[in-house]
Amino acid sequence: METEIRALKSAKNAVVLVHNYQPVAIQALGDVVGDSLELAVKAKETRAELLVVCGVRFMAETAKILNPERKVIMPIKDAGCPLADFLTPDLLLEAKERYPDAAVVVYVNSTAEVKALADITCTSANAVSVVRSLPNDTILFGPDANLAAYVQREVPEKTIIPVPPYGHCYVHAGFTLADVEAARKKGGMIVCHPECPPEVLEQADLIASTGGMLRNAAGTDEPWSVFTERELVARLRMLYPGRVFYEKPEAVCADMKKITLADLRRALEHEEHEVVLPLEVMDRARRAIERMLAVGR
Ligand code: 13P
Ligand code: SF4
Incomplete structure (x- = not known):
């Protein structure tokens, strides 16, 4: 199976991006194995024609947003992140209306539609630097309330408002x-x-x-x-x-364990499941992600 996967990778000029929580057998076949920030950076740098993201949906969406012209696939369509689901566009719009002067920082563990409403995204690797980089005193931060509390502890001079106040990773x-x-x-x-x-x-x-x-x-x-x-x-x-x-x-993380070697082989062979997002959403979300990449770690 591993040999077949390697052959398909080179035949299709594909790059396989794998998150650190993936089963070790999948990690062994990754061209890049990393955290959310490292995967986003590599997704931006790659010249490969096909990007295969072994992780959860928000990671594949981030790769697609950074590569609108390329094909991005995820081996399992319904590998999601329950934390991302805590923050809906409506909840964020409501908070923005209530705090019009606040900057909006959205954790990459979020949907593309929510990223499109953000001023900047962050990952767990750079949340503190991202918040420090902003001139605003008040920051709307979602969807992880625990990460928001950690950033508040590290950046006491600003007011961090978690949106929603109960978002968490189980x-x-x-x-x-x-x-x-x-x-x-x-x-x-x-x-x-x-x-x-x-x-x-x-x-x-x-x-x-x-x-x-x-x-x-x-x-x-x-x-x-x-x-x-x-x-x-x-x-x-x-x-x-x-x-x-x-x-x-x-x-x-149950969703991170959904991908098997057979799924990865099938995904490469049939180039499925393709990540498709509205162009307008991608354009707005890309601004927020690229702003984060400029801050770095
Ligand atoms: P990292 O960016 O630290 O890899 O975290 C991603 C994640 O989903 C944590 O649960
Ligand atoms: Fe989402 Fe938690 Fe899984 Fe990370 S570990 S992908 S935050 S559910």
Whole structure:
């Protein structure tokens, strides 16, 4: 199967972009494996004719928005992000009306229609820098209220308003103070994704995006308790053999696990499922994404 996939990739001049939460068998076939920001940067740079995004819908939409002329496909049509679904265009428009002077920062974990209403997007890797880059004192920030609270903690001079106030990722919201206590007993560092709840982040020794975790792991020999989706821990173990990493077995993003090798092969062979978005939505969303890419990490 792997050989067939590699042959199809080169025959079709395709690039396969894989998120860090994908099953390791899919990661092994990626031309790029990374966090949301790294995937967006690579999607912008690539000259490939066909982009295959192994992740969830918002990642494939971001790649399409940055490559309106190219074909972007996702092997599983209904691989979504429940966090993205918390923020509808109507909710955001209502908040914009209520706070006309606020800047609108939208997490990339959002729909293309919502990105089209944003001044700028951000990822977990650059949310703080993006907010600091803006002249506005008040920021509407959605859909992740935990990430909004983290940014508020790091940028106390601004007022961050979460839209909606209850948006969250069920995988990261599942980390609790009981997990912190258990991790402290094991020893070593507690490393958290910023989508974790504020009371958990307060206890973290390091807060980072998935890509940030992979990079920072190079700088220490200590055991890590990793508070994010469990596949990231498999990747850490692969990159740093001999090191001790603890995962939470229940921390699984179901949508990230929908893609199998057979799905990837079929997607490449039949060039499906194509991401199609209205041009006008893409044009407006692209402005917000490119503004973020200019800020960097
Ligand atoms: P990263 O950008 O850190 O990879 O996070 C994406 C995501 O979906 C987190 O749940
Ligand atoms: Fe969305 Fe959470 Fe899955 Fe990330 S882990 S894709 S935020 S549901």
